[in-house]
Amino acid sequence: MLNKRLLEGASVLVLAGILSLGSALGNAKEQSTNTAVDADSNQSQEATSLYAGTTDYLENLDLNSVAAVTVSVEKEDLEQTTASEPKTLTEEEKFWQTRLIANIGESTLNVRQKASKDADIVGKMTTGNVARIVKKGDAWTLIKSGNVEGYVSNKYCLFEADAYDYAKENFDTVAKSTVDGLRVRESASADGEVVKKLGKGKSLKVDADAKEVAGWVAVVYDDKTCYVSADYVKVTLNYDTALTVEEIAEIEAAKKAEEAKKADSGKNYRKVNTVQGEGIDYTDDELYLLASLLYREAGGQGYQCQLACGAVIVNRVKDSRFPNNIHDVIYQPGQYGPVWSGSLARAMENGSATQSCYDAARAALSGVDNTGGALGFQGVSCGYDGIEYNGMLFYNIWD
Helix, strand or coil, X not given: CHHHHHHHHHHHHHHHHHHHHHHHHHHHHHHHHHHHHHCCHHHHHHHHHHHHHHHHHHHHCCHHHHHHHHHHHHHHHHHHHHHHCCCCCCHHHHXXXXXXXXXXXXXXXXXXXXXXXXXXXXXXXXCCCEEEEEEECCCEEEEEECCEEEEEEHHHEEEHHHHHXXXXXXXXXXXXXXXXXXXXXXXXXXXXXXXXXXXXXXXXXECCCCCCCCCEEEEEECCEEEEEEXXXXXXXXXXXXXXXHHHHHHHHHHHHHHHHHHHCCCCCCECCCCEXXXXXXXXXXXXXXXXXXXXXXXXXXXHHHHHHHHHHHHHHHHCCCCCCCHHHHHCCCCCCHHHHHCHHHHHHHHCCCCHHHHHHXXXXXXXXXXXXXCCEEEEHHHCCCEEEECCEEEECCCC
């Protein structure tokens, strides 16, 4: 705006200058007459010639052309000013200005304690893992990702705009709840049937193919399109973070245990009938927690195995030797691998539990028990006497 006003002023000055020149030439004409009398003839001829030539120029001068030149200069200056104005970034773009993404192909990127390839490894990132940039250097960047803090080599990372482009191309868009008990509905209406309640910080994948409805966000739940209120979710890109060396070791141990379960699943163990016992009171958050644990412990091992895992948790709640609520039983130190490995937290954050896990959790909470009152479970390689479901053994060694 300031440049435009200056140019408008300059335009006025140019035209004023032309008019002033015309006035001066008028004086020159008068002076040329006087000069012809008072000076020698050569001086008189020079003054007359100057006046005549300049008069011809002014008579032929197109003031519209002068204005056009002025406007052209003004337009060019304004275009340059507009081009130099900084772009306003969205909140999502601002976020990715301080993030990097590991880009290491099928390998893993070491996170080191110091900015040196000889430093100790404190964690690892795989392609697509995201980290917050703490301090970027020429060759190494200090990052924070999950529970890992350390240095990564810049040549294996994507930064800022490149990271954002990768994220948009490869990451799922999710709706993350900003409140506890967010209602997930079958239809985009306050009267729609509630099929799930989402805890604060939990998320569901956005259904990009669904028709947009004002005030609602379409999400995928149990392989169906459902809706949540747009007022209570933050729509963002979903991603994974680095793992510490300890977390990696725990995951590897869990994989070996799972393989042992499958190897021993053909053995014969005693069977019991499924019974309907006394249920316990529970909250929506406890249902969500239990279903998520069942997903991590037995997500791929069928309903009966999931139900048995849930029954063990409920049996512990009922037993005076254990905590008296779902949360404290699950988070009792040293009891369940998905808790200390972090996989339970990730399942809860991503809303990973399947409908089968929810059905099993509800049944167990209502008092259904297919374990004969078991208080523990492990892979069948543990050697205990118990009830076996699809490679997992449910037992009671406390009696």
